[in-house]
Amino acid sequence: MGDCRDVPDGALARRIAAAGAAGAAAEEAEVYRRFAPRVRLHAQRRLRDRDESADHAHEVLVITLIALRAGTVREPDQLASFVLGTSRSLLIDRARTAARRRELLARFPTELADRVEPAPALDRDRLAHCLEQLDDRARSVLVLSFWLECSAEEAARDLGTTAGNVRVLRHRALARLSDCIGQEGA
Amino acid sequence: MSRHVELEGLIAWWLGELDPADADAVDEHLIDCAACSARGQRVAALAGGIGEHAARGQFAGVLPAGLVDRLVARGVRVRTFEVRAGEHVPCAASADDDLMNARLIGDFRGTGRLDVAVLGPDGGEQERYADVLVDRAAGVLDLAAPADQVRALPPMPTTICSTPAWSATSAAPAASTSPCSIPAAPRRSATPTSWSTAPAARST
Numbered sequence: 001m002g003d004c005r006d007v008p009d010g011a012l013a014r015r016i017a018a019a020g021a022a023g024a025a026a027e028e029a030e031v032y033r034r035f036a037p038r039v040r041l042h043a044q045r046r047l048r049d050r051d052e053s054a055d056h057a058h059e060v061l062v063i064t065l066i067a068l069r070a071g072t073v074r075e076p077d078q079l080a081s082f083v084l085g086t087s088r089s090l091l092i093d094r095a096r097t098a099a100r101r102r103e104l105l106a107r108f109p110t111e112l113a114d115r116v117e118p119a120p121a122l123d124r125d126r127l128a129h130c131l132e133q134l135d136d137r138a139r140s141v142l143v144l145s146f147w148l149e150c151s152a153e154e155a156a157r158d159l160g161t162t163a164g165n166v167r168v169l170r171h172r173a174l175a176r177l178s179d180c181i182g183q184e185g186a
Numbered sequence: 187m188s189r190h191v192e193l194e195g196l197i198a199w200w201l202g203e204l205d206p207a208d209a210d211a212v213d214e215h216l217i218d219c220a221a222c223s224a225r226g227q228r229v230a231a232l233a234g235g236i237g238e239h240a241a242r243g244q245f246a247g248v249l250p251a252g253l254v255d256r257l258v259a260r261g262v263r264v265r266t267f268e269v270r271a272g273e274h275v276p277c278a279a280s281a282d283d284d285l286m287n288a289r290l291i292g293d294f295r296g297t298g299r300l301d302v303a304v305l306g307p308d309g310g311e312q313e314r315y316a317d318v319l320v321d322r323a324a325g326v327l328d329l330a331a332p333a334d335q336v337r338a339l340p341p342m343p344t345t346i347c348s349t350p351a352w353s354a355t356s357a358a359p360a361a362s363t364s365p366c367s368i369p370a371a372p373r374r375s376a377t378p379t380s381w382s383t384a385p386a387a388r389s390t
């Protein structure tokens with residue numbers, strides 16, 4: 001299987017369309033590898049659930065690959081827009097039945113999903129250590145913002161400060177936490 | 187949106203603070219930009235990690251007013267002991283607790299910067315929290331510790347003290363000096379104040 005990492009979106013899309021039902025394995029794998037984490041992020045912001053988001057990303061990419069094979073992606077150079085549109089539609093239409101989903105997902109092998117880099121997972125001990133390095137305000141603003149999902153205004157009331165200051169505090173605190181954990185941690 | 191999204195923008199996007207048009211623009215950029223998407227995934231991972239950490243009651247230090255109630259509402263099992271200045275309150279963390287909270291009740295008005303220290307049985311300072319968050323209007327200060335850490339301690343008397351920040355002219359008090367006896371200046375009416383939360387009959 002060739003390495004398609006440097007192939008632009010549009011070229012990948014055209015090659016898959018040209019191969020049709022026979023499939024262009026390397027190109028399809030690259031489309032999947034490239035877009036699945038981005039779709040997962042798109043979904044995770046709304047669903048707040050990593051597993052559900054991963055399932056959603058798989059579904060979006062399966063639909064995309066089917067459309068590419070069928071040559072129905074009208075603007076191959078705008079593949080990202082097609083993927084995003086599909087993701088948005090599916091997020092809006094989450095009332096579909098589980099059976100329908102299973103049937104659709106079974107049409108593509110799950111090995112494709114195995115090639116996608118897993119969602120970043122943090123070393124729990126390292127995270128705990130780095131959170132301890134923050135001062136009480138910074139730690140509190142992170143918990144209020146990212147776990148309790150308080151608005152900046154709500155967090156500001158708890159912290160006795162302004163919403164603007166909360167935005168600055170949380171931005172700095174998250175950057176410090178990220179730096180402390182290091183790139184390997186995510 | 188063709189420009190990369192800065193961390194501040196990613197945070198606002200993640201927290202749902204952007205108006206729909208701006209959020210859509212960020213979505214469009216992230217689906218097309220590997221670098222920003224990777225940073226967005228980092229924000230998502232950190233947010234998830236903070237949540238998992240917090241859900242286990244892993245807090246040590248002074249919490250802002252209202253946070254304890256929010257934690258309880260999210261299912262964190264908090265054991266709160268109310269302690270008024272000068273009181274001695276037996277306290278312990280049971281096996282079911284995630285977090286132990288000493289709620290210090292006193293008059294903190296007019297204290298300016300407030301420091302809190304935890305003293306061991308010998309009066310030695312074990313922890314110091316500088317410039318802490320305190321709800322001066324309510325006269326409440328929540329000092330928390332993870333219950334698993336508390337359970338690991340032997341029963342012992344613990345004293346919690348607070349003091350205003352000492353001025354440059356009274357910098358002599360060393361960290362090893364009990365803040366309860368710091369000849370700090372200027373002393374104000376309500377501080378330094380000590381609370382005791384001992385002896386703890388540890389339960390499991």
